[in-house]
Structure formats: C-alpha cells, structure tokens
Amino acid sequence: MTLTEKFARLGIWDVESVRENLSWYYSVAINQMPAKYLITRRIPCDIDLKEATEEELWKEHERLTQKFLRVWEKIRTRKIRLADLPKAFPSLMDLNVELVNRMLTHCNFCRWNCRVNRVDGKKLGVCKLGTRSNVSSFFHHRGEELVFRGVGGSGTIFFSSCNMRCLFCQNGDISRDKDRGIAFTPRQLATAAVLLRLEGCHNINFVGGDPTIHLHTIVNAINYLDQLKLEEKDIRYVSRVKADYFVSYDLRAKEAYYDGEFNVPLLWNSNFYMSDETMRILRTIIDIWLPDFKFGNNKCALRLSRTPRYFETVAKNHKLIYDWGESFVIRHLIMPNHVECCTKPIFQWIKENIPNALINVMDQYHPDSFADPRNPQFDEKRCGDIARFPTKGEIMETMYYAKELGLNFEEITFEKSVFGIRL
Numbered sequence: 001m002t003l004t005e006k007f008a009r010l011g012i013w014d015v016e017s018v019r020e021n022l023s024w025y026y027s028v029a030i031n032q033m034p035a036k037y038l039i040t041r042r043i044p045c046d047i048d049l050k051e052a053t054e055e056e057l058w059k060e061h062e063r064l065t066q067k068f069l070r071v072w073e074k075i076r077t078r079k080i081r082l083a084d085l086p087k088a089f090p091s092l093m094d095l096n097v098e099l100v101n102r103m104l105t106h107c108n109f110c111r112w113n114c115r116v117n118r119v120d121g122k123k124l125g126v127c128k129l130g131t132r133s134n135v136s137s138f139f140h141h142r143g144e145e146l147v148f149r150g151v152g153g154s155g156t157i158f159f160s161s162c163n164m165r166c167l168f169c170q171n172g173d174i175s176r177d178k179d180r181g182i183a184f185t186p187r188q189l190a191t192a193a194v195l196l197r198l199e200g201c202h203n204i205n206f207v208g209g210d211p212t213i214h215l216h217t218i219v220n221a222i223n224y225l226d227q228l229k230l231e232e233k234d235i236r237y238v239s240r241v242k243a244d245y246f247v248s249y250d251l252r253a254k255e256a257y258y259d260g261e262f263n264v265p266l267l268w269n270s271n272f273y274m275s276d277e278t279m280r281i282l283r284t285i286i287d288i289w290l291p292d293f294k295f296g297n298n299k300c301a302l303r304l305s306r307t308p309r310y311f312e313t314v315a316k317n318h319k320l321i322y323d324w325g326e327s328f329v330i331r332h333l334i335m336p337n338h339v340e341c342c343t344k345p346i347f348q349w350i351k352e353n354i355p356n357a358l359i360n361v362m363d364q365y366h367p368d369s370f371a372d373p374r375n376p377q378f379d380e381k382r383c384g385d386i387a388r389f390p391t392k393g394e395i396m397e398t399m400y401y402a403k404e405l406g407l408n409f410e411e412i413t414f415e416k417s418v419f420g421i422r423l
C-alpha cells in the first residue's frame with residue numbers, strides 16, 4: 001500500500017465533520033484534485049504586469065479571483081478537468097507574483113502595515129526584515145495533527161522571525177532570531193517543497209515565526225513548483241537545514257503528481273495577523289489553513305504579544321476563510337489564568353460566527369521565553385500570570401466549555417486517544 005493510500009484510509013476521515021470541513025485538502029493530498037496553484041496558473045491575465053499601476057493590478061486581481069472561483073467550483077464538481085484548461089501567460093499566478101513584489105516596496109503583508117520599502121532596506125518594519133528569507137529548518141513533521149502528519153509527515157518549513165512579539169513564545173529560538181538558519185531563494189524554497197512531497201509528505205506546511213512576513217519568497221517559490229527541475233547544487237544547499245537529513249526516504253514520484261503536474265496541498269500555518277491584501281493573494285493559492293486564535297481581547301494581546309488590533313484582525317481573517325468555504329483547522333492554546341478572558345470569548349465568538357469550524361484545543365502550553373521563571377530575562381511584571389503550566393482544572397474547564405457550546409473540537413483535539421488504535 002502506498003503512503004497516499006494509507007493516508008486516505010486513516011480512521012479520522014470517517015468522521016463526517018472532518019471529511020466535510022477538509023474535503024478540498026483531502027482530495028488534493030491524495031491527488032484526486034489539483035492544488036489551487038495549478039488552477040491559478042490557468043487563469044489568463046489581460047493586463048501588462050509591468051506597465052500597470054498597483055491599483056490596476058488589484059482591480060484585475062479581483063476580476064480574476066472571481067473567474068478562478070468559478071473554475072475551481074467546476075473542477076471540484078468534476079464539470080471540467082485541469083487538462084481541459086491550457087496554461088496561461090501571464091496568469092493569475094504571475095499577477096500574484098507581481099503584486100507581492102510590489103507590496104514588498106511598501107510592506108503591507110501584515111496588519112502592522114509598516115509601509116517600509118523592504119527592497120532598499122533603508123528603513124525596517126516591526127519584523128526587521130528586508131528581502132531575505134531565512135529558513136531555520138525543514139523536515140517531515142510527525143507532531144502535527146493527524147490530518148496533517150498522516151503517515152508520511154507534514155512537510156514543514158520553519159521560517160525565521162515573526163510579526164508578533166509574544167513574550168511567552170513557544171518557538172522563541174526561531175521567531176526572535178531573524179538570522180537563524182540560512183537564506184533561501186524562491187528556487188531553493190521550491191526545491192525543499194518538492195523534495196518533501198517526493199519523500200511522501202502529505203502537504204507543504206509554511207510556518208515560523210510566521211510565514212506572512214516571507215510572503216514574497218513563498219509566492220515566488222510557488223510559482224516555480226510546476227516547472228522546477230531539481231538541481232544537485234540546490235539540493236545540497238537546502239539540505240544544510242533539513243533536520244531529518246539522516247533519514248533515507250524513498251522518492252515517490254507517483255504520489256506527487258496530478259495529471260503529470262506536481263501536486264501538493266499548500267498549508268498556511270500562521271498567527272493570522274495578516275492584511276486584507278495578503279488574504280486576497282493567499283485565497284487563490286492556499287489549499288488548507290491552520291490559523292492560531294490566541295487572545296479573546298486586545299488588552300491581553302497588547303500586554304503579552306505587544307500586538308495592537310489583534311482581536312478584530314484575527315477574527316476577521318477567520319471569518320473570511322469560513323465565508324470563502326476554505327478547508328481549515330483553528331488552533332487554540334490554553335494559557336494559565338486566561339481561560340475566562342481569552343479562551344471563553346474566543347469559543348463564544350467561534351460559536352456565533354463560524355459554527356462547525358474544526359478546532360484543536362491544545363493543552364501543551366509551557367512557560368517559555370520571557371514567561372519562564374528560570375530564564376534570566378523572565379519578565380514577572382508583564383507575564384507573571386502565565387509563568388506556569390495550565391492546571392488540570394483549567395484544561396478540564398476549557399474542554400467542558402467547548403463541549404457545552406457544541407464546538408467541533410473533539411476529533412482533532414483527542415485524535416491520539418480516539419484514533420490511536422486504528423493506526
């Protein structure tokens with residue numbers, strides 16, 4: 001049995017709500033459907049990309065997105081096949097590339113909206129990044145949710161630096177050090193993604209830090225995916241940060257293609273502190289979303305993550321992917337002393353605005369970074385309340401509250417105990 005067949009037969013797909021919510025992702029992962037980027041490549045763009053103003057580009061993007069949605073629907077319902085559509089140049093994919101390259105010159109990738117020119121790099125924004133994208137590591141991640149790690153792992157690429165500044169960051173070594181790892185060009189990033197899929201990963205999982213601040217590199221890399229010829233020098237270079245380089249994986253070309261085209265679901269694993277423009281670009285290329293929902297109010301977000309306008313930004317982006325009918329799973333981390341002020345309002349908001357959304361309620365919070373009393377930089381004044389593990393009582397209260405509200409969290413949250421035996 002192939003890895004794809006094993007993935008397709010996981011018991012979790014028998015759960016109706018999981019299968020329904022993640023149907024697009026599932027179909028792409030097992031190559032029954034083409035990834036969105038392959039469709040985007042076939043939507044012709046009728047504008048001179050270099051001559052047009054940015055306003056004209058966005059107008060064209062809006063028009064082509066509507067076209068993309070109609071084609072996507074026809075492909076989903078099997079009214080047309082990808083092979084019926086010729087590749088276009090320029091296409092909506094090329095338009096995405098042009099737009100992110102322009103956005104980089106007045107950066108509005110995320111809600112900070114710094115408007116700095118990251119190309120000339122004279123002034124830096126909150127993330128402190130210019131054009132360079134460092135990758136800290138990439139590998140087959142076996143610790144993600146079952147629907148993502150499957151049996152071959154989630155092809156996870158960790159980018160350095162972040163646009164939020166969480167005092168308790170559970171990944172501080174990556175998010176606070178923008179120079180961690182090595183710089184990847186779009187072509188090298190595409191090389192890492194293709195390698196992971198060929199080795200049997202079920203998705204390409206862009207994460208960090210946060211991937212949003214590397215939007216230009218990621219979108220340019222996606223533009224390479226279907227035309228990349230793997231080169232030995234690129235493989236050698238990226239392998240320097242391949243954390244599982246010592247594992248010898250079989251290459252499974254048959255499991256990485258749809259109608260002869262490189263195929264893999266692209267996964268956006270993010271804090272969701274993104275601008276409207278970034279959401280519009282990603283809508284046409286991301287197959288599966290994995291957003292964090294951390295704080296139930298702006299006061300906690302400001303004190304613990306030094307991030308303004310958190311709640312309205314992140315809630316709005318969750319609502320968008322729900323209204324767009326996207327495949328997604330929300331992650332919520334239970335934090336000590338924040339069940340009343342954060343967890344409960346978030347759950348209430350989900351119930352009222354995006355019912356049936358799949359949620360992973362995570363209980364693995366540990367005091368880290370500035371919230372760790374063992375750390376010389378421990379900031380007791382600002383994060384004394386989160387300087388411990390959540391108690392069993394807090395965890396139980398959270399789970400019962402989610403149950404009481406009728407949220408869709410059990411299969412994803414408790415998958416290890418529910419589906420462990422079937423694996």
Ligand code: SF4
Binds near residue numbers: 107109110127129213
């Ligand atoms: S990615 Fe966000 S934080 Fe970084 S410069 Fe752009 S708007 Fe600012």
